[in-house]
Amino acid sequence: MNRFTYARAADTFDAVRQGSDAGVKYLGGGTNLVDLMRETIEKPASLVDVTGLSREIEELPGGGLLIGAGVRNTALAEHRLVRQRYSLLTRAVVSGASAQIRNMATVGGNVLQRTRCAYFYDDAGSRCNKRSPGSGCDAIDGFNRNHAILGASTSCVAVHPSDMCVALAALDAMVHLRGDGGERRIALADLHCLPGDRPDIETMLEPGELITGIELPPASAISRSTYRKVRDRSSYAFALVSVAAVLEVEEGHVRNVRIALGGVAHKPWRAMRAEAVLRGGPAASLAFATAADAELAEARPLSGNAFKIKLARRTMVAVLEELAGEIA
Amino acid sequence: MTMIVNGEAAEIPRDPRVSLLDFLRDDLNLSGTKKGCDQGACGACTVLVDGERVLSCLSLAVQMEGRSVTTIEGLGTPGHLHPLQQAFIEHDGFQCGYCTPGQICSAIGMAAEIARGVPSHVTTNLGDDAIRLSHDELRERMSGNLCRCGAYNGIVAAIAETFAEAPLAEAAE
Amino acid sequence: MSIVSDAKQAIQGAVQGAMAKAVALAPDNWIPGGEPDPLIRERYGHVGKPLSRIDGPLKVSGQARFAAEFPMDGMVYAALVFSTIAKGRIATIDTALAEASPGVVAVMDHRNAPRLAPPPVFMSAPKAAGGDNLPIMQGNDVRWNGEPVAVVLGETQEQANHAASLIRVIYEEAPALTSFAEARGQGTRPAVFMGQSLHDERGDAEAALAKAEVQVDATYLTPRHNHNAIELHGVTAAWQGDVLRIHDASQLVAHTAWSIGQMFGMAEDKVVVTSPFVGGGFGGKCLWQHQVLAAMAAKVTDRPVRLVLSREGVYRVVGGRSPTEQRVALGADREGRLKALIHTGVTIKTATNAMPEPFILPTRSAYASDTLKLDVQVVELDMLANTFMRAPGESVGTFALESAIDELAEALDIDPIELRIRNEPEKDPSTGLPFSSRHIVEAWRDGAQRFGWARRDPRPGLRREGEWLIGMGCATGTYPYYRMPGGAARITLTRDGRAIVDIAAHEMGMGTATAQTQVTAERLGLPLDKVSFNYGDSTLPGVVLAGGSQQTASIGAAVGAAHRDLVKALLKLAGNESPVAGLGPGDVVSREEGLCKADEPSRHETYTSILARAGRETISVEAEGPPPLETMHWSMHSHAAMFCEVRVNAVTGEPRVSRFLGSFDCGRILNPKTAMSQFRGGIIMGLGLALMEETQFDERKGRVMNPSLAEYHVPVHMDVPEIDAIWTDIPDPHAPMGARGIGEIGITGTAAAVANAIYNATCKRVRDLPITLDKLL
Secondary structure, eight states, X not given: OOOOEEEEOSSHHHHXXXXXXXXXXXXXXXXXHHHHHHTXXXXXXXXXXXXXXXXXXXXXXXXXXXXXTTOBHHHHHHOHHHHHHOHHHHHHXXXXXXXXXXXXXXXXXXXXOOOOOHHHHOTTTOOOTTTSTTSOOSSTTSOXXXXXXXXXXXXXXXXXXXXXXXXXXXXXXXXEEEETTEEEEEEHHHHBOOOTTOTTOOBSOXXXXXXXXXXXXXXXXXXXXXXXXXXXSXXXXXXXXXXXXXXXXXXTEEEEEEEEEXXXXXXXXXXXXXXXXXXXXXXXXXXXXXXXXHHHTTOOOOTTOTHHHHHHHHHHHHHHHHHHHHHO | OEEEETTEEEEOOSOTTOBHHHIIIIISOOTTXXXXXXXXXXXXXXXXXXXXXXXXXXXXXXXXXXXXXXXXXXXXXXXXXXXXXXXXXXXXXXXXXXXXXXXXXXXXXXXXXXXXXXOOTXXXXXXXXXXXXXXXXXXXXXTTSOOSSOOHHHXXXXXXXXXXXXXXXXXXX | OOHHHHHHHHHHHHHHHHHHHHHHHSOGGGSTTSSXXXXXXXXXXSTTOOOOOTTHHHHHTTOSOOGGGOOOTTOEEEEEEEOSSSSEEEEEEEOHHHHHSTTEEEEEETTTSOOOOOOOBTTSSTTOOBSSOOOSSOSSEEOSTTOEEEEEEESSHHHHHHHHTTOEEEEEEOXXXXXXXHHHHTOOEEOEETXXXXXXXXXXXXXXXXXXXXXXXXXXXXXXXXXOXXXXXXXXXXXXXXXXXXXXXXXXXXXXXXHHHHHHTOOGXXXXXXXXXXXXXXXXXXXXXXXXXXXXXXXXXXXXXXXXXXXXXXXHHSOOBOOXXXXXXXXXXXXXXXXXXXXXXXXXXXXXXXXXXXXXXXXXXXXXXXXXXXXXXXXXXXXXXXXXXXXXXXXXXXXXXHHHHHHHXXXXXXXXHHHHHHTOOSSOTTTOOOBSOOOHHHHHHHHHHHHTGGGOOSSTTOOEETTEEEEEEEEEEEEEOOOOTTOEEEEEEETTSOEEEEOOOOOSXXXXXXXXXXXXXHHHTOOGGGXXXXXXXXXXXXXXXXXXXXXXXXXXXXXXXXXXXXXXXXXXXXXXXXXXXXXXXXXXXEETTEXXXXXXXEEEEEHHHHHHHTTXXXXXXXEEOOXXXXXXXXXXXXXXXXXXXXXXXXXXXXXXXXXXXXXXXXXXXXXXXXXXXXXXXXXXXXXXXXXXXXXXXXXXXXXXXXOSTTTSOXXXXXXXXXXXXXXXXXXXXXXGGGBOOOSSGGGTTHHHHHHHHHHHHHSOXXXXXXXXXXXXX
């Protein structure tokens, strides 16, 4: 770990003021950043500790929720309104990491966690365009079982590891940001980038911009939702594939549907094609399969992860069948 | 700048790189908290901060200002063991003993989470306020603590005996 | 190993072979264990009681001190830099930035490292402990990807770590052989293991296979594995005058002291290695570069050095289990009687170690077959030396063998347990030796009943609950009884009636001190609280490896020998006034804190009384156990019948074990509480072997790519159901205490039981480990 200075932010303004300097990183729970610093992948000149900020979950007029970026993952998962109205978010959060890590990790930090690609982590011995732009990618022809099948590039095939973000993408969550230029909001589904030829650029955040909160729109009373994670180990493992889905069915037809996939792309993958196929059509297995196929038509497997296409398809169909079954 | 460790004030180190784990082990000579990976992947370094279980390897000591840290040494001593420590002995919930302090601290943190109604991945009904304890609930909630010797059955038995009011059910898949 | 040393081993093997023949033919009572250990008769004493671990209070309260937890005045912290190429040389190494970094005391690399001899590689001498025989930091050549090339010593760990990241090394790469396929293309060589060829042929097995009515013939693959003890390899080293003091995490303190002495040109008693607690070993806590680098660095800095490998460092510096590619071919008649048993294959080692993964070992004595062909070939790669990991050979060998037996049972439509029983041998099929004690059939029958095997539907793929396909499978586990030469112990009796046992043995979770306290108390007729058991210190008597599941036997034989000598010495000391006066060692037994005439217990005198009359404060004897000839006179093995129930998700392929039973035949169980944990622990590591464990070795660069507990999956709590274990508890009449080892057998057979259960659940036969969900979709 390089030497750095440490300061606690007094409030959001103070944080953003300090964060505008070059080399500053905001420190949340540290569960990813401290690890990456120890691995010499992150080398910030200073850390601004924002864990004391934005620690509330507020109910918004109209029924939405505003979750402070400093809310711990456990606090988010156990919150009564989250459990009642956005159960898939609780399900996603508690399927991630371990209880200890969830007690530490913040919502803002979870959004910004970085890939688990082994070649990204191997600072000393492997090439990685994300870590060192232009150096090459050792994952494309290496161990890539955990890697992307959608939206990858010839520069990078890494996946985003978050469970929480997959649920947030399916919930149409909005991310609240504050920077030098004031506040702005961006859809969670648009926050993360595809790798393209600049996989080092992972989000749409401007330098120094701070995530202050996540806004959830009001939940529909008739929708059903869930999160399903598929992994090698029964617990404490990253997703090979995960599916978050929100489904509203009226008289056997899909009135509204939102699906997001985890473990398949450089970002939480909103399955817009599948949604388009389903919307207005019958809530039936055949339609679910057609929708999954439509979404995965563009999937491009690597040497070690072709199974993910089948797995994603099956999991998507099973999740939609489960939700449709609950409604019926 | 100080934190409280097992009830006593401790001066926070100047170097902000020092993890809570290294601070406990090297500066305070509290080597009961174990280093198993330094990567947040094994749980051996679990301690309680303000009553919550966290990984001391991924916590910077400097972040602990004003907070209260409890380590295995603060729970009981060989002559005055915490009931859970005693139960670990009775149920042989360890072999080499290296992951054990982390397992014990983790279980104590877990008991508080269950009492508070924090759901887990295997909690069936998120609407329930009370958690229905089962072996699966304990196993899932303790999964952040690896034991390579494989003392898992004994650990779960020790925790169940200490914290469960009734015998545990095997939850259905 | 070079051809020359292979030849040396082969000659050793031939000598051993000739001797083995003589020992095999000798009368039983010439052989250690020919007279059963008198302790076997004692059925109501301390042995066999579920005593809780005597070191439990220390361990659960964080007071047990492990190797990296001994603070020393003036201690510096070490951080390593690892090579990033598999072969070549260091062209330049720039340490200036590191040396200038705050808190750095010194940087050591090949240019300023003390000169020393290469490590004596394990098995090259009785106390050799090296994982390989490569010189350590003596030159600019690089021999594997991940080899330490520099050590930074800092006032704090943080300072050392950071400075290590500032070192810039430029390498000149040389062509390296890091691909299994490429190496095979260049040809394989016959494997030699512990001086013996891993090749065995009886009859023409290929011809018998071709003629057999029913055949199965398949290839099974197992990947690389790492031990992943949760305790990182840590060492604290200090030079105190002319003594090198090492706090180590070690399975072999005496070997380590001798080997490091050889390297530094010192007498072994000038190297003091202590290791009171080891945070898990499994074969991985032996002598690797880190202990030596710490000692070298302590010399360079003239200060005590603490070196704790990072988790990545463990993967880079400490070897693991090599991959195997195994063929098992079985030919049988319609009744299931084996006509041909072929188990051959290839594994990987390096040119500098002597450890081909001996996967055919379990097959040698498993089944009666008309013909037999066993063979292990090796290729040598440029990589970190591989090594022993829990049940080397048997763990992965039983996966192939016992999967194939299941395939044969399927082909024959015979119950797989019945098939195994039908092929039960009368005597050891490879050596012709009689079995010392083999009750595998009882283990099968007891286990089948307890597990509810009768409820299994032999037709695969039929049982389903919701999304979950359910299946049951079984397999045989086996592990040999070993006892290595050199076990010695000292027993000291004190005037206040206490006994102290001193032996350079090890505790890494097996419950050594607990079980041996029970054994010693029983042997000496003392209450438990009057026995102390000292271990984990190279200055104590004995060369006792905590490996090969042999430590209990080694200690048992040594303490037994010391006890016999103690009785003689006590009788001499007792004199004419004593109630036991005039009796010979064969007439007396130890009972009720003293000696008495065996058939006349009222003729009794306490140890205290004998010592008091003689005016002695203590009496102390030291003795070595007899040479382990029993293993050449009988075929001695532990056995297990493993039963598994799995659930495989029909949508996602996720395999989860829902029930497991191990039914063991391991001789007498000394402590059922700690034994249960040993059995379960072995089985759980077997579940990891079956379902998730794999060290990812990137053959392009010869580099391990998942050196972390996040990416190398070991089972977590949620993966492990309640594991049941039962045992026959039939003493082996020829083993000390009647006990055979139990540390490794749990991992054997387990992976096959899981794979066979998965077949029963899904109709999918997976022959390459680990059985991850992608193979079941």
